[in-house]
Amino acid sequence: MELHMVLLIAVTLIPMIIAAFAAELIKSVIALLVGSVGLTLVLFNLNAPIAGIFELSVGAGLIAVLFILSVSLTRPLAKEESAERKRQHYRRFYVLPIIILFLGLILYLNKDFWINAFPFTGAQESASFGEVLWGRRGLDLIGQIGIILVGVFGVIVLFRRGKMNE
């Protein structure tokens, strides 16, 4: 069970590091997508299929689509400029994997502390996802409606071409 988990976490984490590390944006986005899929697997493994499916469809799919759209809309750089950009990029990021490794190691070595830090021993809850969502999280649903409206109006306001645009 634990080993299983560690492997899946690795499947999530390594693409994420690549996403940060890759010099070209499109590669970063694809790595992010892969990491999201890894996260989905982790969520499935935690017995949270609904969150997993959501993560896969929205968190991985929709966001990747949005990012790819944006990246393709940006102007590509000239050859020499992009080479220079790459070198600078790697110079800034090469410490990241080392930091992450160290941080992970330190955290893992101190894991007893963390185990004791979580004192709760809760009982298994029988309510289903739907019951909780509709029965208890009504306010969140209203909030979701609100934020979706914000998104819709936001995109309308930001992209509608009026007199003041351009």
Next chain:
Amino acid sequence: MLLAYILVPLLGAAIMPILRKIWQKGTDSVPILVTVYQIIITGWIAYQGIVLNGSLNLERWILDQVLALRLDGLSLVALLAIGLVSFVTVLFSLRYPLDEDRRPGYYALILLAVTGMNGLVVATDLFSMYVFLEIVSVASFILIAYQYDEFGMEGSFKYMMLSAVATVFLLVAVALLFAITGGVSFGELAQGVKTGGPVVFISFAFIFFALALKSGMMPFHGWLPDAYTASPAPVSILLAGIVTKIAGVYTMIRLVLEVFGFNSVFMNLLLVVGAVSTVLGAFFALGQKDFKRMLAYSSISQIGYIMMGLAAGTPLGLIGAVFHFFNHAIFKSLLFLNSGAVETATGTRNFDELGGLAEKMPVTGTTSVIGLLSTAGIPPLAGFWSKLVIIVALWMAGFKFFAFIAVFASIITLAYLLLLQRNVFFGKIKQGLEGIREVSPVVYWPAIIMAAITVFSGILFPLVYDKLLNPVNSLLGLLAK
């Protein structure tokens, strides 16, 4: 009943695109109606004293578990402030040169921001609070960038990134607390927090960091002047007057009261951060040459006061903090209204190009004097009472040094506000400005309203105390011991 606070502005926003097609004029009146409705309802509740006596009448406002909403003294003050500030924002927007084609969308976003703030204020669980917080933030990003200018985009992006970090930390803290308590409502969290331990400490640290970032306290203030300065004038009224206060300060007060209690480590930290913000914010304001930037730094400084009042950890301090929160919403939006009026009349905010405007713009000049005196805490205006209560509370709680800081920061406050007054309004009229005229009544009436509130809540302090601040005391019953 309480749900109306969320649903009315939400519906108002949702019908905007329809209204735009069928009744163009309605797009102007709906936001006004919605905000006036909020002011009247909240004022009525305050006047009736429904939440005055704490728990008994409190129960009536709690719906069942589906939608656990609550109205208590603190949220009452916040709702009133939200109503007032958004009302004057909308009123100011009526004549502000916005792109007509996108105006309905603009109003919709303002109403959604109001929805978010109202929801945040009446929510009783941390996660819902986060969702509404995010509505407010995302709506503000768009509003800041509304005019497509470079500064707006940049201010918006900075606010966005820092706020993203803040919400991530807030959510991780929620997750940590959820792991040990098994719930996200304030009650459940408070139960779990009592057990203590490192996880509680870490989550409180995360929340503290997130809210300090959101409220723009001193080490994390970088985004705030940029966002305020870059946004269109009416948006900066909304932003400075209420959005950052609800997003940062209100949430902090609420969480300290209901979940964490007055933890001494964090209260001391809050006290220090508050004092640093108060003093440095005032000093930075002293060096500004831009009307709005000066006001933005002044906001940082005033937030420091509120935090210090909260950190005193006594009922008196809490009352002072809440009253200053309310006053700050009023006088800061008044000053931003004035800056907006000056900008519309003269086309600039730079002190070097302004001067002697009081002659030409008597209403703006007079109301700005009232606003600045209230900010500096000069009696008998409202700002004086709240600062006085905070200072008394700090002294009585034994934080004498901080009481000193609070007192002397108000001198610096007065100094930079006099600088502002001298450069913009007082004195002889600058060359090239002889032709300017007072802005239209739609623009200056909001300023008069705000100035009147400042004056009367100062003079009628006993009434304000009875109706608005006394209910805050009932909160102490909720205080996590």
Next chain:
Amino acid sequence: MNNILVIDMIAVILLLGIGLYTLIVSRNLLRMLIGFEIMAKGVTLAIVSAGAYNGKLALSQTLAVTAIVVEVIFIAVALAIVMLIQRKKGSLDVRKITNLKG
């Protein structure tokens, strides 16, 4: 169950670290958003693993779903603003858009 939680929490912290590092160090606006995305994944994981640990899986899943929705809207709006910046300035470099003093 406790061990799993700890492994997950370590993963969360690492995700937050990667994201924050990217956010701070990067000079490209889009990559800053990618950094935020990485942090957001960490948040999702934190919420669900907390639910898996204390048995309130259903509740944690609803929270995670809401958080994901919020995150998507946030990213959509952020990308829209980034696109506008790109259109205005012709660049995504953070250094080229800093006019304000901070």
Next chain:
Amino acid sequence: MENVILLAILLPIIGAFILPVIGRFSAKIRNITALLLVTTSFGASLSLLGPVLSGKTTTFLLSMPLGFDLILTADALGILMALASSFVGIIIVMYSFGYIHHDANQNEYYLMVVLFLGSMIGLVYSQNLIFIYLFWEIAAICCWRLIGFYREREIVLKADKAFLITVFGAVAMLLGFVILYSQHNTFNLLEMQGKEASSLAVLLIMFGIFSKSATLPFHTWLPDAGVAPSPVTGLLHAAVLVKIGVFAFARIFVGTLQFDPVWMQILPIVIAASALVAGGAALVDTNIKRIIAYSTISQLAFIFLGLVMKNPIAIAGGLLFIIMHGLAKGGLFLCAGIVEHNAHTKDIRQMGGLITKMPITTVSFALCALSIMGIPPFGGFFAKYMIITGAVEGGNPWIAGVFILGGFITVLYVLRLFALVFLGEMRTDLVNVKEGSNTMLAAVVILGVLSLLAGFLVHFPNEFIQIALEQMKVGI
């Protein structure tokens, strides 16, 4: 009877805000209304005199939350100050009719003057520290707008300076009040009667008092405030405003609280330094209004000396000098105003021989000047005499000696001023100078004559001051 106190305060304060409205229609009606408001307030205070003379005080109480009760008491000390300031107020409003009638912003001017007088009267009757502070700051706001009346950049800078210094002192004082609150758990002075104040609180409150009364470290704003219109300088900076500090000292430390004896050593030294430094500055300055302002600083030191000495004769002398100095200094400033207004200069080196052109002003100036110098039988003499005697009796002969020196310097610079302005050769460019307008002359004549009369009839104020001393429980 209680409501009369409220009337005396609220009538000018609320009435002040109606003045600009009236001023939009008719300047004349506005001026008369302003005068009426101040006169009514004076009358109200006068009507409170009856009970006090029979040894009773009148109290008005309005309960407020958090201990901020509004308590107004008309005791002898309060009425003394209220009468003195509202009387000078009447004369100054009258004088203003002539002085500022060509200037812009007259509406604001009358608003601020009347509001100022209202807050002054509010302050003297208040028995709650918070309300003392509140009225104190309203007075500061009015003062700020009035100093900046002419709107030039340098003038506004000086107004800001005065405002900042006085507010700095005031907030320090507020902190002192908070300390008193934490010690005695009340802001009510009546409940603090006879209690001890901690030294920190005394220090902080003294900051406020000294900054308002322009005593040594904080005196620089007062000469600078001479850029205001003359009636304002006369009103605020000579007759009334600076007395707020003195009054607060009398009210808080003489009448109510006890303080550590060490202050009895420190305060006289500060005050003596203030008297000498300001006297010296007055000797060398050449601006007529600045000289009179420095003179105010040095005379205030005399008042303080009287009050600090804590012995009945000195305190009585100090209180007496508040009245005498108010009348005489008000007169001096108003005369200076006439001179400045007609000669179009403030530099005394460019004046001279004005006695032939403005005889009435000269005589009034001389009367007031003699009172300030302390020449018998003018009012100032009795007051100074009592203060010095009290200081000697109180065991501070050295300090008394310094003050006698200070009195001598006063004589020197006032004579110098008088000689340079009114005597000597008439300068050619001043040949066309005329006497001031009738209302202005009436004002200075009243003040000059009163300065003289007050000396002859010193018995009446003195008796009243004895009642005040009794009510303050001094020396019994």
